[in-house]
Amino acid sequence: MSNETATLSQTGDTRKAARIKRETVSTVAIAIICVVLLYLSRFISPALGSWSQVETVLILGSFLVVVAFGQGLVILTGGLDLSIPALITLGGVLSTTAVGAGNPDAWFLLPAALLACGFVGFLSAVGVVWLRVPPFIMTMAMSIIVASAALGITKGTPRGYAPDAAVALMKSHILGLPSPIVFVIGFVFLGWLLQERSPLGRYLYAIGTNAEASRIAGVPVTAMQIFPYVISAMCAGFAGFMLVGYSSGATLRMGDDYLLPSIAAVVIGGSSILGGQGSFLGTVGGAFLLTILGTIISAIGLEFGLRTIIEGTIILIALLLLREELFNRIRSIRRKA
Amino acid sequence: MTDLTQTARRSEVQPPQGRLAGQTFARLLQGGLIIVILYFALYALYFYQQPRALSAGSIAALMNNTVPLALAAAGQTFVIISRGFDLSVAGVISVCNVVMAVYPLDGPGGAVMSILMCVAIGGSVGAVNGFLVAYLRLQSIAATLATMIICQGVALVILNAPGGRVADWLSYELTDRLFKTIPISGLFVLAVVLAWLYLRRTSFGISLYAIGADEHAASLSGINVRKVRFFTFVSAGVLYGLAGFMLSAQTATGNPTSGTPLLLLSFAAVALGGTSLSGGKGSLFASVMGAATLMLLQKVLFSSGVSSFYTGVFQGCVLIIAVVFSGLIEKLGERAAKL
Numbered sequence: 001m002s003n004e005t006a007t008l009s010q011t012g013d014t015r016k017a018a019r020i021k022r023e024t025v026s027t028v029a030i031a032i033i034c035v036v037l038l039y040l041s042r043f044i045s046p047a048l049g050s051w052s053q054v055e056t057v058l059i060l061g062s063f064l065v066v067v068a069f070g071q072g073l074v075i076l077t078g079g080l081d082l083s084i085p086a087l088i089t090l091g092g093v094l095s096t097t098a099v100g101a102g103n104p105d106a107w108f109l110l111p112a113a114l115l116a117c118g119f120v121g122f123l124s125a126v127g128v129v130w131l132r133v134p135p136f137i138m139t140m141a142m143s144i145i146v147a148s149a150a151l152g153i154t155k156g157t158p159r160g161y162a163p164d165a166a167v168a169l170m171k172s173h174i175l176g177l178p179s180p181i182v183f184v185i186g187f188v189f190l191g192w193l194l195q196e197r198s199p200l201g202r203y204l205y206a207i208g209t210n211a212e213a214s215r216i217a218g219v220p221v222t223a224m225q226i227f228p229y230v231i232s233a234m235c236a237g238f239a240g241f242m243l244v245g246y247s248s249g250a251t252l253r254m255g256d257d258y259l260l261p262s263i264a265a266v267v268i269g270g271s272s273i274l275g276g277q278g279s280f281l282g283t284v285g286g287a288f289l290l291t292i293l294g295t296i297i298s299a300i301g302l303e304f305g306l307r308t309i310i311e312g313t314i315i316l317i318a319l320l321l322l323r324e325e326l327f328n329r330i331r332s333i334r335r336k337a
Numbered sequence: 338m339t340d341l342t343q344t345a346r347r348s349e350v351q352p353p354q355g356r357l358a359g360q361t362f363a364r365l366l367q368g369g370l371i372i373v374i375l376y377f378a379l380y381a382l383y384f385y386q387q388p389r390a391l392s393a394g395s396i397a398a399l400m401n402n403t404v405p406l407a408l409a410a411a412g413q414t415f416v417i418i419s420r421g422f423d424l425s426v427a428g429v430i431s432v433c434n435v436v437m438a439v440y441p442l443d444g445p446g447g448a449v450m451s452i453l454m455c456v457a458i459g460g461s462v463g464a465v466n467g468f469l470v471a472y473l474r475l476q477s478i479a480a481t482l483a484t485m486i487i488c489q490g491v492a493l494v495i496l497n498a499p500g501g502r503v504a505d506w507l508s509y510e511l512t513d514r515l516f517k518t519i520p521i522s523g524l525f526v527l528a529v530v531l532a533w534l535y536l537r538r539t540s541f542g543i544s545l546y547a548i549g550a551d552e553h554a555a556s557l558s559g560i561n562v563r564k565v566r567f568f569t570f571v572s573a574g575v576l577y578g579l580a581g582f583m584l585s586a587q588t589a590t591g592n593p594t595s596g597t598p599l600l601l602l603s604f605a606a607v608a609l610g611g612t613s614l615s616g617g618k619g620s621l622f623a624s625v626m627g628a629a630t631l632m633l634l635q636k637v638l639f640s641s642g643v644s645s646f647y648t649g650v651f652q653g654c655v656l657i658i659a660v661v662f663s664g665l666i667e668k669l670g671e672r673a674a675k676l
Contacts, residue, residue, distance in 0.1 A: 148649025305493030312486030
């Protein structure tokens with residue numbers, strides 16, 4: 001009798017259990033890869049694998065976590081955001097030129113700068129949702145436009161210094177921890193709440209799986225399609241603000257190194273590029289995995305080209321390890337057992 | 338009853354006049370009619386600004402500028418029709434470029450060897466991509482991102498800073514004009530377009546569209562999806578190799594990051610040609626024209642005296658407008674085909 005109820009409840013829950021398992025398994029797998037990589041890096045250089053390296057990774061990875069959150073939301077609805085580098089630059093340039101150090105008006109200028117970034121994201125969304133331009137092309141075009149406008153307005157050389165708030169965010173300590181680490185923990189928690197535990201997040205998953213079905217089910221599809229682009233643009237702008245606080249100046253190419261990693265973090269984290277599938281914690285893992293790789297590889301005394309080859313190979317191996325088929329196989333083995 | 342079937346059959350054989358015209362219109366649209374019209378309109382504007390624009394010399398110069406992007410976009414079209422993305426284009430072009438700059442082979446024989454080398458490089462990277470995507474089932478954007486990074490590393494290992502020199506024979510002859518009129522680089526693109534027009538009628542070409550439109554249905558109707566997908570990436574790689582070859586002939590020097598600017602532009606060219614990025618539709622010729630339009634646009638903006646800081650604003654706007662416009666026209670074409 002007890003056996004029978006067990007089987008019954010099992011069959012009833014298999015679909016739900018399978019879905020949870022897939023994303024949890026991939027997140028845990030990435031976390032394990034991260035820890036193993038950190039541990040193994042001890043053998044490469046004695047300076048690695050220590051707590052201070054963990055701190056470095058968390059600080060350097062915080063920028064990627066922030067932009068990958070936005071990218072992840074856009075990818076979740078089946079889109080793609082290529083305007084991230086331009087918006088990081090815009091955020092950085094607005095922080096230094098429009099706000100600058102020691103400006104008493106920073107309390108309203110900084111939110112205004114973020115809103116300006118959000119407006120650019122809104123324009124991208126208008127193109128995607130109403131003009132039916134493919135997201136890839138729309139955000140790429142916006143990226144070209146914003147980058148060129150930033151170039152023209154600054155005449156090639158952004159001036160000014162980091163706002164005090166940015167420096168405070170990136171360079172102080174809270175409870176003995178570097179403040180960016182505290183910030184990133186808070187950001188990850190809020191992002192997780194929004195994407196995984198709020199109705200809003202559920203809507204995004206629904207749209208990414210089937211927009212038409214969600215419309216019939218009463219999801220405000222149009223608003224939910226606009227929302228991720230605005231958030232992604234604001235995240236990118238905020239990452240620009242953080243970068244300015246970290247390096248105390250803006251450059252016109254400061255965002256270029258974040259486009260492909262932002263996509264890679266999301267995809268390595270187990271999301272489908274076609275939308276409707278994935279988890280924010282997986283993305284966070286992907287972002288830190290890429291950052292750990294970066295720090296380890298730059299510590300190896302190899303020439304740049306070889307380091308790049310190793311980085312690409314490890315990304316490939318991670319992708320192969322985190323393949324969907326592999327999960328299915330593990331799942332079927334467990335089911336048999 | 339029989340009467341009815343007969344009428345039905347007759348109407349199938351001989352569609353009404355208006356419908357036929359509509360279908361022809363729709364077919365022309367898919368073949369890239371809009372982008373051809375846009376290109377010539379832009380050229381007319383360019384000619385109005387610069388009367389020298391129609392001289393054989395400036396046509397050849399424009400053609401030489403266009404060819405690497407056109408070939409890269411042509412390769413990208415293959416992958417996009419099969420519903421995929423290929424980022425490795427940037428890596429392959431860089432590797433071919435540095436190989437040609439570090440190991441220059443002079444003379445016509447050397448040119449043949451170089452072109453074979455580039456095709457081999459592109460084809461083997463394409464084969465790796467194809468294996469990863471078709472057989473190991475990785476997402477195309479992720480797999481090709483990894484191969485792109487690896488290729489960029491290889492390019493940096495071969496040549497760690499811009500430099501080197503491409504064989505003189507190549508850089509002179511391939512940018513020259515045949516009989517002082519026909520740009521030689523254009524002949525390469527012509528050959529690729531002709532090969533495509535043949536290929537799209539073969540069973541490979543038809544399968545390519547089929548797996549892009551609906552992979553499951555394609556496999557149910559007996560198409561070997563894995564094999565077709567594999568060779569899609571190989572063909573694309575070969576075209577990137579050619580693009581790297583032509584880029585080297587044009588710049589005459591090596592640069593380990595020479596392919597990077599072509600990455601996003603190749604997607605822009607494909608989209609400008611009206612190929613939907615969601616697969617199953619599109620034409621290689623239209624992408625080539627899209628690439629030509631992008632390069633021409635730069636010239637027109639430059640000759641209209643737009644500050645070079647702001648060219649990007651115009652390029653971005655033109656890209657959005659062109660894509661919106663071609664979407665509208667396509668919808669009109671579909672409606673005409675249904676009438």
